[in-house]
Amino acid sequence: MLVVIGAGHNGLVAAVRLAAAGLAVTVLESAAEPGGGVRSSVDGGFVHDDCAAFFPLTAASPAFRALELDVEWVNPEVAMAHVFDDGSALPLCRSVSETAAAVGDSWAPLVERLWRVREPLLRAVLGTLPPARAVLELGKETLSLAPLAVSSSAGLGRRLFGEDRAAGWLAGSGAHADVSPHSIPSGAFSLGLNFLGHLVGWPFPRGGAGRLTEALVERLRLHGGELRCGVEVERIEPGRGVVLRGGEHVEADTVLCTPSPTVLTQLLPPGALPRRLSRWRYGLGTLKLDYQLSAPVPWPDPLAREAGVVHVGGPVDEVAGSLDDALAGRMPERPALVVGQHTVQDPSRAPEGKHTLYVYARVPQHTEADAAELVDAQLERYAPGFGQTVLHRRIRTPAHIERDNPSLSGGDLAAGSFGLDQQLIFRPDPRLCRYRTPLSGLYVAGGWVHPGAGVHGMPGWNAARMILKDRHPRRGRR
Numbered sequence: 001m002l003v004v005i006g007a008g009h010n011g012l013v014a015a016v017r018l019a020a021a022g023l024a025v026t027v028l029e030s031a032a033e034p035g036g037g038v039r040s041s042v043d044g045g046f047v048h049d050d051c052a053a054f055f056p057l058t059a060a061s062p063a064f065r066a067l068e069l070d071v072e073w074v075n076p077e078v079a080m081a082h083v084f085d086d087g088s089a090l091p092l093c094r095s096v097s098e099t100a101a102a103v104g105d106s107w108a109p110l111v112e113r114l115w116r117v118r119e120p121l122l123r124a125v126l127g128t129l130p131p132a133r134a135v136l137e138l139g140k141e142t143l144s145l146a147p148l149a150v151s152s153s154a155g156l157g158r159r160l161f162g163e164d165r166a167a168g169w170l171a172g173s174g175a176h177a178d179v180s181p182h183s184i185p186s187g188a189f190s191l192g193l194n195f196l197g198h199l200v201g202w203p204f205p206r207g208g209a210g211r212l213t214e215a216l217v218e219r220l221r222l223h224g225g226e227l228r229c230g231v232e233v234e235r236i237e238p239g240r241g242v243v244l245r246g247g248e249h250v251e252a253d254t255v256l257c258t259p260s261p262t263v264l265t266q267l268l269p270p271g272a273l274p275r276r277l278s279r280w281r282y283g284l285g286t287l288k289l290d291y292q293l294s295a296p297v298p299w300p301d302p303l304a305r306e307a308g309v310v311h312v313g314g315p316v317d318e319v320a321g322s323l324d325d326a327l328a329g330r331m332p333e334r335p336a337l338v339v340g341q342h343t344v345q346d347p348s349r350a351p352e353g354k355h356t357l358y359v360y361a362r363v364p365q366h367t368e369a370d371a372a373e374l375v376d377a378q379l380e381r382y383a384p385g386f387g388q389t390v391l392h393r394r395i396r397t398p399a400h401i402e403r404d405n406p407s408l409s410g411g412d413l414a415a416g417s418f419g420l421d422q423q424l425i426f427r428p429d430p431r432l433c434r435y436r437t438p439l440s441g442l443y444v445a446g447g448w449v450h451p452g453a454g455v456h457g458m459p460g461w462n463a464a465r466m467i468l469k470d471r472h473p474r475r476g477r478r
Contacts, residue, residue, distance in 0.1 A: 006258035008036025010445045010460035012216040017464035019223035030232040040208030047349040048290040049209040053340045057454040059200035063461035069215035072206040076308035079202035082169040087300030090169040092197040104161040126458045151187030164315040171319045172311035178283030181320040236267045238439040258446040260407035260415045274429045284362040285398030285411030291357035292392040298385045312337035335361035365410035368399045414453035435463035
């Protein structure tokens with residue numbers, strides 16, 4: 001018997017792989033429904049994605065490619081548009097040539113270099129540590145691409161394009177993480193996310209992010225796995241199973257835990273795992289707004305009106321200023337925004353003629369401040385007349401997000417900071433980054449474990465592989 005704690009996408013991916021291999025698997029979830037950060041909610045016929053909303057990493061993930069789930073994907077030709085307050089926009093199109101024509105001629109040669117080594121690059125980023133085989137396949141490109149990996153997005157953008165507007169276009173993608181455009185990891189994040197826009201697009205499930213979770217649960221049950229929601233694990237007893245709140249003992253010789261280090265350390269005796277987990281650093285909080293609109297957002301530029309995602313932030317220094325304020329504990333007066341306009345391409349998410357708008361800003365951790373007016377003002381600044389389209393808005397502060405999902409401490413959607421240190425490179429710790437723990441029969445996965453956050457499922461997929469390898473060496477290799 002095997003127990004998976006947590007029915008987020010990593011827990012479900014692991015459970016599906018293990019159940020498909022013939023193991024008896026039970027997934028335990030404390031929330032009333034599965035999905036974690038991959039859920040949708042419905043309000044008056046409007047479908048809102050609660051956390052994750054766009055899925056380039058899912059499209060690129062070896063795990064999801066292997067699973068071949070029954071999900072209908074929407075993949076806009078204009079994946080993203082970065083808007084400026086003069087009304088103009090720079091696009092990230094599926095077409096490399098159209099993108100380069102807008103942002104600068106230097107973009108196409110860089111994309112071509114990455115395209116030639118796309119498969120080993122993906123294996124190096126999403127595979128298990130150490131990625132020796134993938135690095136060998138990269139060959140001489142390893143050295144030529146290394147400077148890009150240690151660049152800030154601001155510096156890389158200015159070197160590539162020679163001006164701050166296109167540098168802001170690049171830096172806006174790095175702002176999805178909790179790092180400043182002036183810090184080193186931001187260049188790799190920005191470049192990787194924009195490259196995925198050409199490689200696989202920035203797709204999303206028709207009907208809501210929850211469709212992906214539904215498909216995973218359906219596959220789990222098809223293979224005989226069990227899902228129990230609304231049950232809270234009180235403690236883990238490695239080698240014996242888990243004890244639920246209320247006293248029920250669920251026997252299992254193997255336990256895979258996916259909730260964050262804060263949750264995991266509460267389930268084990270003190271000192272059972274590396275001390276580093278008790279000092280785990282969380283990143284910026286998230287202020288999330290869901291709008292119900294009477295009409296599409298009136299962006300002045302037509303490219304922004306058709307884009308799946310709109311980055312609101314202007315030139316690079318303005319994007320950086322917003323992130324730097326939040327990292328310093330200050331609420332940004334002009335927050336950089338990630339805006340999702342799903343209903344432009346998927347009208348099934350709203351009543352006829354109406355639209356949804358998905359918006360978030362990175363803000364200081366744990367803040368309970370209602371800064372929705374700052375977001376409203378920023379949207380009105382870049383899309384004059386926006387306020388007239390708003391029928392209703394739902395506001396979720398970092399405190400609300402953590403209450404709904406304790407793994408997202410302080411409203412950190414990545415379940416742990418991506419600052420440049422051991423927490424980024426050996427996530428979460430050199431002794432745990434390969435999914436095993438020092439405790440026999442206890443394994444870990446989740447966005448806080450290598451290769452990190454994002455809806456790619458690789459922590460769960462790789463953890464399942466390790467479990468199979470330890471139980472059945474030949475099956476694990478397959």
